Amino acid sequence: MSVAADPFEGLLLPLLGGAYRTALRLTRNPADAEDLVQEAALLASRGFRSFQAGTNFKAWFFRILTNAYFSKYRQERRRGVSVSLEDAPELYLYTQATARGLLGQSDDPVGDLIGNLDSEQIIAAVDSLPEEYRVAATLYFVNDLTYEDIAGSLGIPIGTVRSRLHRGRRMLQRALGQLAQDHGIGQ
């Protein structure tokens, strides 16, 4: 990628890959994801004067992107099957690995359980999360944002981020375990 002469572009352009992956997980549609990234870039450009130099541009930009998503797409009903939080125990995959005797027997029990799931299947598991968990998990997994940055991006308290991520992981593990089971992986 060429170096951007404009300070705003210099901050924004390196984030576009992560922004697209995030937008794709939020909208679940490549064309909508591209539109969302472009809209967020434009909004960020217009609001850049309000950005305080020295603060976290990444968190600032992802707040714009998630706000743009919420204002444009939140009304649409989610498709697909969502997982039940009540049915998501802690250490779901660890328990599965234990039950199958993988721990201590395998160098990579996680790989044996879910390693053969491809990216599309992992995406399907993330997509199955209820929206508030899916959004937090996407910012966490795709962009490596800290809890504080996710809180800043979503305009919610850090404790809420922590709760959503912890519970979201439990649901995600269950979804991954079920997908692997459905595909006969790790049997």
Added chain:
Amino acid sequence: MTAPHLFTCEEVFRRLDDYLDRELSAAEMELVAAHLDTCAVCAQEYRFEGRVLEMIRDKLGKIQAPDRLLQRVRQLLDEERRNPG
């Protein structure tokens, strides 16, 4: 002189996600690390959970943005500079 508090397995388990994310205080990070150094079962859970996160990140990170997106954003920003607002 009181003995330093050491975390139990339960106390470590309740902090495992935050430890994996390095979101604990420095003191708690040290206490969890000290426990993991001496408890094989908790250390195994920690390694397992860390590998799950790594695998999910790795697979989600493989999706690439289309090349045209960068061009479109640059074009959009150029137009915005020429015709603000």
